[in-house]
Amino acid sequence: MASAPMFSRAIGLPARLALYGLASLALMVVDSRYDAMTAFRTGSVALIHPVQAALARPFEYLGEAGEFFTVHGALLQEKRQLEAERERLATLLQGYLDLQGENARLRAILQLTPPPLVEPMAARITRVLPDPFARKLVIDRGSADGVEAGRPVVDVAGLIGQVTEVYPNSSIITLLTSKDQAAPVQDQRNGLRLIVSGTGSDNLLEVRYLDMHADLKPGDLLTTSGIDGAYPPGIQVARVLSVEQPRQTPFARAICQPVGLIGQHRYVLILKARNNAP
């Protein structure tokens, strides 16, 4: 034992690397296979969120100061447009209330169960996560506001994604355009049921395994069918751009454009289950 080091007070570097590497790998396995990290995540996000919000504040003020100097005329014009839009919506809404009543009566006659009631809640996007694997946004509403994982997220135009992680005062939305996201939809023209999935690009969605002879044409509007229980029916999702005929595979593929303005908004709506639902 004469060759023992004089000051052996620490384990060697490669051994430490192996130790830390194994620990990290174990963490990754535990995190990807089991739900063991959720509690830790919730805690750490609750700690980090206030710091993040404080850091983002000066940039928000800057943005607002920039908006302050926008031309007065543009604002007036926008106001007029919004007023016209509101009038149009108000007239539409009257018809809608009427229709909703009629629909309820018809459903009662047919003895169908009522559709799940949803309540929209506005949320502000605070951050975009630099995640190379999925498209994720952080919003400023969390479990304290009644957000639940799995709730659909829409904007003024259509569906944009789903709440995937919920923390006390913030949640994470995974956009529909992420590659692993999908939504069951229905063609508005003929009721054809399909599944539309993300492609990883901000302005493209696709219908992957489409029947070769399916009646789907460019320009068709796809809305959620509501049969998966996650998305309520009738939310606009995408418009078909083109249908590619199959070459080697037995399936056709349709390219669609999302209706929601993905990547262009500061505010989104979460469709929350209504508390006093019957």
Added chain:
Amino acid sequence: MPLNTEKPLVPQGPQLIAPAPRRLVYASLVLGYLCILLPWPQGMLWLVPDFTLVVLLYWVIHAPHLAGLGLAMALGLLTDATLGGLMGQHALTYTVTAFLVIHLRRRLENFEVSGRALHLAPIFLGQQALFLILGLVFRLPDADWRYLVAGLSAVLCWIPLARLFDRLTGWTNEMHIEPAAK
């Protein structure tokens, strides 16, 4: 067997002449971490460098008694918790990166900032690549390979940062040749 020189009890060589103040090391790491938290615009996320790692790799070279594998692992876990990816993904890449840099440390001490940056470029790039590959191995369906560019922008960030820290600590690459003259 030689002495354990990787993490000496007392700072040696250049670290003895121009010691990195403990406060500067930790403060700069915190600042680097805060830079990640800033609300970067969505369109340029793929080229925003990992500032924590940029700062960490400077101190792994210049303050080895303060910044080693343990600190790299801890910072990696912090970044994982912040960015909401897979727990341990950043931790592993930070640790491997720090290990490589510790091995190159003696050599790197002989180079100007630009020379050191040239050595670090493949390491930063490899870190991003390892990160993306780990994601693919584990669960994540779609890796956006544009994020490799973040490795290169990290090197570009490292150069001015290293110049600044060299000036703050008074460190030069000729220093250890004649330490007695100082």
